[in-house]
Amino acid sequence: MNKNIAVDLKKHNAKKTTIAAISVAAQNVVVPWALALTLAYSSTINNLWYVSFPFFAFYLGTRFRAVNNMSHECVHGTYCSSGRLNEAFGELFAIVEHSRFTHVRKAHFAHHRYLGHPQLDLDLKDIPRHFLYSQLTRRRICKSIAQTLTLKQISHTFTMHFYDSHAPLWAVVIRHVYSVFLIIFLYTYPVQFLSLMVVPYLYFFQIHKNLTDLLDHAGLFSTNGSLNRSRNFIIKNPVLSALLTPRHDGYHLVHHLFPWLAVENHKRAHEILLSDAEYCKKTHYASQHLRRWLYNK
Numbered sequence: 001m002n003k004n005i006a007v008d009l010k011k012h013n014a015k016k017t018t019i020a021a022i023s024v025a026a027q028n029v030v031v032p033w034a035l036a037l038t039l040a041y042s043s044t045i046n047n048l049w050y051v052s053f054p055f056f057a058f059y060l061g062t063r064f065r066a067v068n069n070m071s072h073e074c075v076h077g078t079y080c081s082s083g084r085l086n087e088a089f090g091e092l093f094a095i096v097e098h099s100r101f102t103h104v105r106k107a108h109f110a111h112h113r114y115l116g117h118p119q120l121d122l123d124l125k126d127i128p129r130h131f132l133y134s135q136l137t138r139r140r141i142c143k144s145i146a147q148t149l150t151l152k153q154i155s156h157t158f159t160m161h162f163y164d165s166h167a168p169l170w171a172v173v174i175r176h177v178y179s180v181f182l183i184i185f186l187y188t189y190p191v192q193f194l195s196l197m198v199v200p201y202l203y204f205f206q207i208h209k210n211l212t213d214l215l216d217h218a219g220l221f222s223t224n225g226s227l228n229r230s231r232n233f234i235i236k237n238p239v240l241s242a243l244l245t246p247r248h249d250g251y252h253l254v255h256h257l258f259p260w261l262a263v264e265n266h267k268r269a270h271e272i273l274l275s276d277a278e279y280c281k282k283t284h285y286a287s288q289h290l291r292r293w294l295y296n297k
Helices: 003-011 018-045 047-075 083-096 101-113 129-133 138-149 169-188 190-217 238-244 252-257 263-273 286-295
Strands: none
Touching (some): 003 263, 018 047, 047 101, 083 101, 169 190, 252 263
C-alpha cells in the first residue's frame, strides 16, 4: 500500500472537540436512557405504550452497541482531542455497558497485535473457532444467525461487571450511583425495567456485538496480511447505518489499517484508499457481501 496515504490521513486526522464529544455521548446515552424512563412512566398511564416496547428495546440494544463502540474509540485515544478526557469517557462508557475499561483496553490491544490467533487474540479467543475460521456461505450464515438469536454463541463470550478495582475512585463512585439508579428503576417499574433495560442489554446488544464480530473477521483468518484479515461492511442507507453499524462501525478494515484514525474520518479514508489497487478490489459494501454469501451455498 502507498505510504503516502497514511501520511495524508495523519495530516487530516481531526478529533472531536470536548463539546462535540459530550454531544455524541448525550445522543447515545443520555437521550435514549431518558426516553426509556419516559416510556416506562407513560406505560403506567396508558397500556397502549407497551406496543412500542419491542421496537424500543431493539433501539436501546443498538445504543448499547454504540456505547461499546465509543469505549473502543477511547481505547485507541481517538474519541476526542484530549487524552485525559479520552480516559474519563472510557471509564464512563464502561460503566454504562458493565465492562472494565482497563480490561477492555488490554484485550483489544491484543486483538490488534495477534489478530486471529486462537489464544492470544483476547477479543475473539472465546468465540468457537468454526464460527470465525469457516468460510461464510449461505448455510454458515443461517446457522450463525440461528445460534446467535437463540443465544448459543453468546454463552461463550458474555461478561458483565458491576465493579472495577482498577478504575479511579470517581469512576467507582459513579458506577455505584448508576447501580442505585438501576435498582430504583427496577423497584419503581419492574416490568418496564425488564423490557427496556434487561432485554436490550442481555439480548439485542449481545446479538449485535456477536454478529458484528463475525461480519468483521469471519472466514478471513486463513489469509495473511492486515489487508486480508478484516472487512468493511458499509451500509449505504444512513438510518440503517446509524442503527446497525453505529459510530462508523462498517469501516472495520479501515480501522485495522489505521487504528489511530478517528472514526469520523473513516469514510474519507475509505474514499482515499480506493485509489490503492489492492484495497479497491476488495468487497466493501454490505449489499455486495450479502449477495455473494447468499449465492454461495
